[in-house]
Amino acid sequence: MKIAIISVSKKGYDLSFHLKELLDKDSTIISTDIYYKDIKNTIKLLFYEYDAIIAIMASGILIRSIAPLIQSKVSDPAILNIDENGKFVISTLSGHLGGANKLTSKVAELLNALPVITTATDVNKKLGIDVLAKDLYLSIKNPKEILHFNKAILNGEEIVFLLNSSGNYDFLFDYFNKNTLEIDVSIEFTSQINTDEIHVFYKNHKLIMTIETIVMGIGCKKGKSKNDILIGVNKTLNDLNISKNRLTFLASGEVKKNEQGILDLSDELNIPVKFVDMDKLKLFTSNEIHESEFVKSKFGVGSVSEASALITAGFDSKLIYKKTPFNGVTIALAISKKD
Incomplete structure (x- = not known):
């Protein structure tokens, strides 16, 4: 999830940086950017560029700013509203499909604040x-x-x-x-x-x-066993709260095609693995990728796990789990909608 945090006051601005620091530690949060003031014009840009907007301001300012932009629960981003003291986190728009309700609970826990969720199924525990x-x-x-x-x-x-x-x-x-x-x-x-x-x-x-197609990209040091890789796989699936059966493919760079740990993992999970040509990894660009200078110096590419996941997922793919290290293994997940 790509998140924008926007505020109007100095107190809210300070809270933005504190919240960003906490969210950046979460592998399911791909990026977090901070914006300040000029709410009406900035919201117009953020609304179409981010998966979620966290607005630290009075609810009236927020509602008047987003009202002309709202189109559909399918396409509208998640909108959260937080008071500048960080006491309340309110799920304001796209609670379900946009993920605002779950993000509200996550942010409220991080800030030790009170989550406010009003959708009927949630309040009735359905x-x-x-x-x-x-x-x-x-x-x-x-x-x-x-x-x-x-x-x-x-x-x-x-x-x-x-x-x-x-x-x-x-x-x-x-x-x-x-x-x-x-x-x-x-x-x-x-x-x-x-x-x-x-x-x-x-x-x-x-x-x-x-x-939708979900691809788990894997990078690892030479000789890592299936069980070594499984530690990262299980933690990732637990973080996303999904079953291993939901994965469509495993993916890695072609340089890892003889890595026995990855091949054994594919067999155990009964999920096919695709190895991406190294030239494709070198040429691939995305503003979602978190490049590693170490990986680039060793293999000539800035990313293996993220890039191989995005390439294998196909057109219009995006990360849902950024590159995360697990003792010599890196895991990333990408998703792509089918037509």
Whole structure:
């Protein structure tokens, strides 16, 4: 998640730097930038460039600034509002699909503040269908239908998940096992839908969700074993709260194609590994990559784990877990939406 923090007062500005320092330690936060004053004009730029905006200011100033920009819960960024004393963190916009609710809880914990979340499913401790989609990295093709499903979930009514009988949906079953009390579902199988889709039904309503591609990029020192790499893999999956079954590919640089630890890991997880040509890694550029001078001096490329993940994920991919070291192993995750 790329975050912009914007403030209007000196006190808020100081809080911005404190919060940035805390967020930058989180591997799920790809970057954090700070902006100050000129709210109306700056918000217009931030709204389309960042996944989340944290506004440290009075709510009236924030609401008037973002009101003309709001378009859709699918495309609008997460918006958080914090008072300049850092006492309250308010989820203001895009609570579910944008991730504002979860970011609110995270920031409130970091600041020892009170999180304020008002979405109906959350306050009633129910699992919104859009929360499920966000948690599992599923894109919703017809988001206008979300309201009908969340109303059904709030009323305790059953919804039906339709899956392709030849697809692998273990990640979905893992998720349901953790959330059995929050949603009433039944599961049916068919051969009439694509394996990368999940269809959900409630009465005469249908929601179509597409499974996005997730690639785990791996860099490691020579001779690292499968178990050495698994330490980083498990920590990463735990940080993102996703099952290993949700990964689409593993990826690394071609120079690692004979690294037995990576090959053994691919076999154990039953996830294919793709090795990216070193020339592609050298030519690849992205403002999300955190280059390493050590890696560049050793292999001639600034990034292995992040770049190989982004390249393998394909067009319009973005990082969801920045390069993180684990005792000689680096892990990064990239995601790309399917058409």
